[in-house]
Amino acid sequence: MSLLGGIRPPIAVLSVLLLTLAGITALTLGKPDNVLVSKAVLTSQQYVAEDGAIALRASLDESVGDLTGTATLFSDGQPVSADTVLDKVGDVYQKWRGTAVIEIKSGNLLAARGENVPLTAIDRSKLAATDGLAPRMVRLENGQTRLVILALLSWKGQPQQLLVASSSLTFPGVSLAGGRAIGVVDSAGRVLSSHGALDGKRARAQLASFAGVAAKKAQQNPLTAKKPGEGGYTGVSGHLTGDATGNVRTIGGYASLAAPVAGESTVASGLGLTVVTQVDVTEHASQLTRPAFGLAAAGALLLIGALTVMVLLGTVQRPLIRLFLESRRLTRGDLARPVTMPRAGEAARVGAALERLRLQLRGAPADTEGPVVRRGLGGRALLAICAVLLLVWSVPLMLVLNRADSSVRVPDQIVRDQKARTATLSDRVRRALNEGHADLSAVAALIGDRTSADDMRTVLARTLEDHPRYQSLYVLGADGKILAQAGATPHHTAGKGPSDKTLEVRDGGKKPVVTATAEAPGRHGAAVVGEFHIEYLNALLGRQGMGEVRVLDGNGRVIGGDSGYRAFQKAPSYVTPLLAKKQAYATVQRGSTVRVAAVAPFAGGGEAKSLRWTVVSWQPASGLAIPEYSLQNRTVLAGLLGLTAAAACLGWLHIVVVRPLRELARQAEALADGDRKTVLYPRHHDEVGAVTRSLELIRQQLQDQRRRDGGTRTPAGVGRN
Template structure:
């Protein structure tokens, strides 16, 4: 078994360590394009779902209040949300447009007669005459005693807050492979043709089932995603990624994920083969393993296996009564002790006394020492591969595209967190604008409970009076100090010294004497936004460098790691490769843009060790370490098995044979395993039984030793 394993490992070593790396683009760069596409798909899906939820939620709040004019509806919608390209209100019975804002909504795509169907209000995509695509969102406005109205909003298929970085293009593809919208660097016909080719490939691959499209148990993105490789022009190769719009949880569906859309990206990267792999190294390592392994096998064969087989044959000869020839005693070790004992037993079977002197046993290495010697030989090959050879030091080359992507993805994530907080404040503003008409606490509580059900970002919602008294609330008990009125900050963070930061948003309710609607965000909601493949560790830090949220375990308000201090001090989005004991790719992105969350002064910072990236230097190091680990495993498994199954029973056999030769006739001998050692033990038991019968035969007058035949 050891021989087969070492031969196989030598072949693997020659192939993996000696094979030139012919990849023009590192695998880490290709994987990064997949992650960028996933970020774009997450941003687009969240934006579309949020738009649908906001419009339908706003319509529900209007429906529960007093009837208002169409212009009032659109004015309030426009004041709270600035996300739709165009809005309109139609009277369903007559088809008359009552009010409109922004660009013209493509009303021809709406069949008012089919609104009563189950899917009549489902969002739909419409292609305009100029080739652009709009998502049309519908919601009913219904008041008792008045004709039903239809609230319509049109939205673009854009990527809010997605940072593309230099030279990247991104597009949205439908299920047929047609590009619905494009953004970014698309200079020249070649770039547009390549993106169109990527779009068709992405649409075809996107039709797979998400579970079947990835390796079993791989996890990661819930939809279908991957990377693409395009043409090469000079020393630049076009690569890209794709990702279908998918719900946050596997198996779930959302409005946006049901549209059958796929996000595709492309970027040009330098293409040149790595020169770090040396075929001679793999062949030399394999040859050394064959030499060392062959020596170890020869030692084991010559000092353990052959003497043991010889003892097996000699013991069988004695049990058959062939006592004429002396026992062939091995040279040294436990086998020599057993051979000497067998020789003494042969003479005792011929009539010699038990205390008669036997052949001298020459001193030498025992079986355990021989196994240790073989282990040392194999460790001489394995340990250098595991710890010394092909090490990637601090000068390792990290592809520039990896650094650009780390920065772009961190900027995208920062904008995603900022927009999520702004959306939460906008929802509170919408509730505050409509709650002013409700005077009873019970009515206000119903509105708060419905808002809490529709949006999982809050853990507590309440209406706080100017005197600090809570007028109505829903959800968990609020972290509010009795007597304190509404904060003048739109969003603020409290809870320092506690287990969790408390992020609170406040929106004043017009016409209620300084009262405000207050919402406390779940910190788990913020943390869930940070989970991204291929970004390493991600943290949200405040202006003082304290951690507010993270994608993994952390302590609230703890200081960010010291090696990020200089990066955070820059106050601008940037990425760098930090060298030293550990090579890291780190990036930071402060909140950039408007909205209520801008005043927080937060930043999103991410970092990951370069050793976790699939770049040539680390890939070679990992393969080298793997070869050493396989060698160590083969040695430990085979030599350990030999020690347990052969050496330990052989040492016990030597003691039993010497005791039997010394006159111990009472101890019954039985084998531990059915192998050569066990066969020798069985032979010794037969010899013991024969020696026990010798005195009885002598008492009967016979001088012939037991087991010896007459001629």
């Protein structure tokens, strides 16, 4: 017999699967789920750390790009004094704690602004090396750490100069409300910078402990640190659990600085920094299940499974094996005793045909009446009964039991984190727009001194290459004529001069066009205009664990989003009440769907504030690892496993046994009715195939018998119905 075919393997596999599922059910649904800090809260801290790492990496890379880009633009123009360079840099960008210009050959300090830049950390003799101008971290005497950025100023016929800026390791826009603390850690586990709730000795000690653990974990390969197939953050990230005081436990998250695209590298991601966050949460013990439930479900499955297997053994397996033995007896010539017939179904039809064939082998004519077959349930009906029995157990688990309703408890920390992350994202978008306008202001300051359209076009092309946030850059004259242009075709109305709004949104047809305008001094009302890629803004919104994210304008229309949306459509109705708060706010909305929603209008200064944009986010609570939903998911999974086991094994039985048996019954009855010409071929090497081979041997014996009797044609009778 075939190892995979026949009647025995499907029934045996079904028995093993049901026993295994019963054990899994008893262990997973009967195990008390005493959750102190839910997995959703822990995972949320990982996401907060990732937000901080993204903000810090973007800020550092932006600072490096702005300084080097500004130095390049100055170097392409006419020579200017060091004070002029620093004044223009300070007017456009207010991000560096200190700036300075030194002459490389002599080391003389030509100009300085802000706090003292740690110039002693710069080895001027190595500036010509490949990485001589690479940013570096310097630890000051007071224990603080600065990132020192270098850029070359070079004019023909003049000594080379070095533009130096120092920046602190801060987290622009990261919300630290709710007692959260955040820190930057180097590869050795030292805390380089920290902010937030670190007043107590315990908090500082816990952050230092988290820093050591995070630094070790961050040294892993990002590809191997994750589960296979797991996407999300491109760096190494995770959550941490600290000490507890009473019912308050400190938890945290960590994330290494990583490039936006996996496998690539940026200046900031190459510094070996890791972001660590921590917050205190109140532990809640809740017993969601009792062992009796899992044991009862497992016991019910064992009873139903045993009944199902007994039905299959008694009505399918044993009759088929009996037919196999009886057919073998007839082929051996044992014709003395009648065929033992099954009670009903296809097996009974085959048994009746075998009895008629036994009589024909003993010389009876083909139209001899055989035994009467009692009508009963066929093989398909028996499989349907078994399926119903298993569905009685599976369906309640999938659809009824352990349902998490609208009263499910969503941890307060989840709501606070949704609010904080939305506020962080809102500030990230606002700062990106402000940075974009600042870049245009720097370009406009240089464009003002240029009269050649080719020179202006060169500056615009270089800016477009250095800042992929723009899809188009152009210089627009006061009369509405484009004087120079780089990138895609501008969305500009002919004859219309520069807008008096520094940032605005235009209707670009299928998608909105966000434009920034910076007046070029000395060009009689001309301005530099930049059109942002809307995809650039949308890319800022993509965050794990925040659900759906949208950017709305002052009228509540959608400008951008992290997933599919229609431009300028109204925000969902369940977000509208939150917009009336006019401040960062989060809540749990209950109804047919329980969701966590948050809003965060633009806050802070800059040109982007005039847009009056708001970032909103929402996600269904069912997608969070909350204990109630986890129990529901496990219960549904148990039901699905039961349904899968039933479908697989009963379908297997139908394909390899029931369907071939129905065909065998038809062939056996035709042979008993006198069909001696049709050759019977077994489809499978199993019990049904063995009976088919026996019928073929009987057919050959009947043909030989007819030839011995002188070729007398056996009259064909109607036979049994």
